Amino acid sequence: MELTPMWYLALSAMVFSIGAVGVLIRRNPLIMFMCVELMLNAVNLTFVGLAWGRNDIDGMVAVFFVLVVAAAEVVVGLAIVVAIMRRRDLATADDISVLRG
Amino acid sequence: MQEFVFLVAAIIVLAGSVGVLLAKNPVHAALFLIQTLFGVAVLFLIVEAHFLAAIQVIVYAGAIVILFLFVIMLLGVDKSEDLSVDPIVGQRPLAFLSGGAILGLLLALLNTVDPIEPLPSADPARALDRTDASGQRVADVNQLAETIFGEHVLAFEITGLLLTVAVVGAVVMARKISGDLQPVPESALAASVGLEETSDDDAEPADAGEGDA
Numbered sequence: 001m002e003l004t005p006m007w008y009l010a011l012s013a014m015v016f017s018i019g020a021v022g023v024l025i026r027r028n029p030l031i032m033f034m035c036v037e038l039m040l041n042a043v044n045l046t047f048v049g050l051a052w053g054r055n056d057i058d059g060m061v062a063v064f065f066v067l068v069v070a071a072a073e074v075v076v077g078l079a080i081v082v083a084i085m086r087r088r089d090l091a092t093a094d095d096i097s098v099l100r101g
Numbered sequence: 102m103q104e105f106v107f108l109v110a111a112i113i114v115l116a117g118s119v120g121v122l123l124a125k126n127p128v129h130a131a132l133f134l135i136q137t138l139f140g141v142a143v144l145f146l147i148v149e150a151h152f153l154a155a156i157q158v159i160v161y162a163g164a165i166v167i168l169f170l171f172v173i174m175l176l177g178v179d180k181s182e183d184l185s186v187d188p189i190v191g192q193r194p195l196a197f198l199s200g201g202a203i204l205g206l207l208l209a210l211l212n213t214v215d216p217i218e219p220l221p222s223a224d225p226a227r228a229l230d231r232t233d234a235s236g237q238r239v240a241d242v243n244q245l246a247e248t249i250f251g252e253h254v255l256a257f258e259i260t261g262l263l264l265t266v267a268v269v270g271a272v273v274m275a276r277k278i279s280g281d282l283q284p285v286p287e288s289a290l291a292a293s294v295g296l297e298e299t300s301d302d303d304a305e306p307a308d309a310g311e312g313d314a
Contacts (some may be wrong), residue, residue: 005217008144011111013207015137018118021200025193026311028129034134038118040281041141044157052148053114053217057244059312063153064245067160068260072267074165074295078172079271085176086277094188 008049015044029081033074040070090101114140131169138162144183149229152242 015038022035045065051059117140120133138161145154225231227248231239249257 001104003107003147007107007111008148008210009211010208011114011144013204013211015114015118016117016207017200017204018122020203021196022122024196024199026122027188029125030169031121031130034121034130034169035138037134037161041161044153045141045144048145048150050151050217051135051150051229053219055219055228055230057229057241057248059231060150060153060241060245060289063150064156064249065253065256065260067153067156068264071160071165072263074168075267075271076274079274082172082176083274084199087124087223099164 005053006048006054012042012045012049015039015045020065027093030078032093033077034083037070037074040066103147107144110140110143113137114144127173128170130174131166134169135162135166138166150241152245202232 014072019035019038019042022038023032026032044066047059047063047066051057051063114137117133117135117137121137123132124133139156142154142157142162145151145157219228223264227244229241229244231244234241
């Protein structure tokens with residue numbers, strides 16, 4: 001058995017599915033965010049595996065940009081969570097089903 | 102050896118992901134997320150993506166997860182969640198079903214693709230195993246820098262803009278405003294601009310501010 005990019009793709013498929021299930025079944029908005037991070041990491045793993053398999057640097061450049069966008073996304077998302085939680089005491093995402101104050 | 106390291110890292114990554122999925126306490130979920138991210142960094146190291154492994158640890162484990170932990174502590178939302186109740190009847194089985202479907206489809210797709218081989222027409226300047234004049238392999242960070250600041254420099258600039266927008270947006274949304282918005286007092290405005298002829302009106306904005314409060 002030799003390490004091939006396929007191993008990376010298979011692992012990343014598993015991590016992506018776990019993250020997707022997490023977004024669907026968890027109700028704490030913070031943990032839903034963490035599961036989104038899991039899915040982003042699965043995609044990063046795919047990019048790096050393919051960059052290695054294809055012997056091309058562009059896959060790693062994509063990972064760099066995904067990292068930056070993920071950081072920006074977390075900052076804005078957590079700011080929204082903080083702003084909502086300040087106004088009312090809520091524990092789950094089901095409590096924010098109406099988009100008005 | 103590579104295969105062994107991959108398997109160990111893969112087990113760490115999968116265990117961490119399942120931990121994030123099942124942890125009742127958000128703090129535990131954040132710690133499991135750190136475990137996953139470190140595992141992914143090891144997987145990056147195996148294929149010699151050293152720079153990406155470093156920023157994976159610094160940006161993800163060092164900044165993003167710490168931000169999560171800060172918010173958890175700040176809001177006091179570290180209440181445990183009861184995972185045994187299903188608030189929307191039938192949602193959970195459906196979620197597992199769709200997750201399993203995604204996994205099944207992806208793995209089936211992987212089964213059909215051809216083995217991944219180096220691009221036949223790969224530009225030698227972009228090959229990962231490029232060597233310099235003295236026959237030494239060019240480090241991945243040098244190659245990344247050349248590509249990002251060369252071919253992708255516009256995307257890089259836009260990324261900087263995106264980060265600025267994100268920071269400003271986060272500050273605007275998370276700021277606590279007490280009472281109604283007040284206009285900036287004219288005296289303060291005049292002082293910042295350097296005007297000196299407003300000495301007569303000094304009292305007026307202060308009165309207006311008190312009246313509103």
